[in-house]
Amino acid sequence: MNYTIKQLSDLAGVSGRTLRFYDKINLLKPESINTSGYRIYGPKQVDRLQQILFFRELKFSLKEISDILSADDFNRVDALTEQRKKLIAEKKRLDQLIATIEKTLASQKGETVMSDQEKFVGFKKKMLDQNEQKYGKEIREKYGEETVKKSNQQFANISKEDYEKTVMIQNEMFENLREALSLNDPESSCAQKAADLHRQWLSFFWPKGTYSKKAHAGLAQMYVDDPRFTKYYENNVAKGAAEMLRDAIQIYTAKP
Amino acid sequence: MNYTIKQLSDLAGVSGRTLRFYDKINLLKPESINTSGYRIYGPKQVDRLQQILFFRELKFSLKEISDILSADDFNRVDALTEQRKKLIAEKKRLDQLIATIEKTLASQKGETVMSDQEKFVGFKKKMLDQNEQKYGKEIREKYGEETVKKSNQQFANISKEDYEKTVMIQNEMFENLREALSLNDPESSCAQKAADLHRQWLSFFWPKGTYSKKAHAGLAQMYVDDPRFTKYYENNVAKGAAEMLRDAIQIYTAKP
DNA sequence: CTTGAGGTTGACGCTGCGTCAAGGTGTAAA
DNA sequence: TTTACACCTTGACGCAGCGTCAACCTCAAG
Known part of the structure; x- marks a missing residue:
């Protein structure tokens, strides 16, 4: 079945202008142009338009749709x-x-x-x-x-941009914490690094201006006291991780 | 709770630019501006932003949202x-x-x-x-x-613009048909008007170039032969409506 | 006092069309 | 054949809703 521009636009529920625009940007070319310059669309174009509308529904840009549809591995x-x-x-x-x-x-x-x-x-x-x-x-x-x-x-x-950062910081902290545990030394540089990373990590969740060394140390103690937190650290690092972190933070926050 | 622009934008999942834009177009004004020119948003603004986002989700334009929210009877x-x-x-x-x-x-x-x-x-x-x-x-x-x-x-x-038309034409046809039935005269002006309206109505559903008096008359006969159509006309007009329409169309299509 | 994140106001750019304007074409009825 | 009318064409301009600079100010933590 072949369609003129209005027939196809009615069929698909888009405007004629839209089809002409898609032609111009090479997203959907008509199958042929007849002797009077009319655009004629065939079955392949119908299916391609359907595909385009599906992608558009999912908020892809027309550029993206164009790229996807013309990709070799599509x-x-x-x-x-x-x-x-x-x-x-x-x-x-x-x-x-x-x-x-x-x-x-x-x-x-x-x-x-x-x-x-x-x-x-x-x-x-x-x-x-x-x-x-x-x-x-x-x-x-x-x-x-x-x-x-x-x-x-x-x-x-939290925010979009901060998302990546928190994940990375937390994981770096976990690594340092693991190393500190193997050394069993809360004063070791890796333990202190973990404490510092934890402070950075906190900055994403605490409202601005609320950080203080006291609060930080208090939170660290809570990690040990509250079994939910203790377990979280045990699962992600190792047994005793919460204690190690607390000790490290207490030393960290005691420093000038 | 009060928010700065970034805090609110993070909270709601919109960009800071968006909030500044909404300020400029008077869609969402901050509660106040602090001494350094910072926008400060309060609880009322939070709720209003939520409302705005709900409307935006439903594809209302910002102008429409603005009008709706500021309407007296909102x-x-x-x-x-x-x-x-x-x-x-x-x-x-x-x-x-x-x-x-x-x-x-x-x-x-x-x-x-x-x-x-x-x-x-x-x-x-x-x-x-x-x-x-x-x-x-x-x-x-x-x-x-x-x-x-x-x-x-x-x-x-069929198409958007044609929707109204078909409904109106069909109903006008039904009325003329009813009158023709009461006169019991397929040659009456109202019966002929009905036949003409039926032709117009058809033009919306038949592909272009397919209309002919022969085909029109043929379809009219089918209305009588096919019980589905007969019933449709019986329900919408009166008993014998299909026959009356057929007779009227036969006379109509026989004319030059 | 520096540093970095977050604030400000312009101003220009982009997407995806809508909406004229100014004309050519096709078909049903007269 | 001509008239009428819907449909086709190619420009060109306009618009919403921001994204994205630039250039500058401010605030909290080290």
Whole structure:
């Protein structure tokens, strides 16, 4: 079946202008031009347009779509499968948004109280996904699945640019902590390095101006006292890691 | 709780530039400006930003959002409830898109065949909704629920601008047909008007160049022979409507 | 007192079209 | 054949919603 520009635009629910624009930028060329200069679209163009709209739905730029479709290794079935996954994820995000609305309604009626973070739950998820796409792979390779997962949970409260940094800092801290444990010396340079990294790491989560050596040392003690934190460090570093970190931080914060 | 621009942008998952832009266009003004010219946002601004993002999610323009939020009769609870409904509808649309992908995959594997219309199901729905919002109410009032419903089904294949027209033409045809039935005269001016309106109506559904008086008359006969069509006209006009229309069209197409 | 992160105001750039304008073409009815 | 009207064409300009500099100011921690 062949279509003129209006027939195809009606079929697909896009404007004629859009099709002409896609022609101009070489995203979707008509199959042929008839003797009066009319664009004629064939079955291949119909399918390509469908593909384009799927990608557009997923917020790809037209440049990106163009690149993807003209890539040597482009595989239609794979692309569709991937797009389906993304759409399902998008549905999930909408569910979060709906939940956020319902929470907001409840808090509006005075039934509940809502934190400012909660107010933006469905929105921030979008960013996280973008971040994952851009940096996720590299970070995953460098630091392993688990770390990424855990950081993602905390990430809900911090910024885009800071995401990478916290992950890297934390892992560097873990490494230093492991070395310190093997030396069993909280005064060792690696232990002190760990304490310093921990301070840096904290700066991402504590409001500005709230840091003090006292608070830092206090938190370190809490890591030992609160079994949730103790376990977290045990799982990520080794047994006794929380204690080692506390000792290191106490020495670190005692210094001028 | 008060926020600086970065704190709020991190909280909500938008860029600082966006917040400055919203300030400039008077969509979201900070609560105050401190002595160094910094924008300071308070709880009210947080809630307003949340509202803005909800509307933005639903593809409202910033101008529209601005108007809605500053309207005298703006009611937060109503707005949220409405937004929830829209989000649920959007989820449904995504379901359609996912179904379209699955159909496409099946047809790709050669398991099924897919019509060109089917290929764009989830996309077109968007347009239909817009149309409904713009014109649905007036048309409904004028022509009743049932007609709108039936036309919507057929609309899947025709264009945006043509939607209204077909509905109006069809109804005008029905009226003329009713009058012709009461006169019981297929040669009456109202019967001939009905036949003419039917031809106009057809032009929306038949591919261009396929109309001929012969085909028109043939279709009219089919309306009588095929019980599905006969019933359709019986339900929408009266008993014997299909026959009356056939007779009128036969006379109409016999004229020069 | 330095340093670095975060704040400010312009101003220009980009994407993805919408929207004229000024014309040529195709087809149904007169 | 001509008229009418919907549809086609190529420019060209406009617009929203920011991203992205540049050039400068300010604040907290070491």
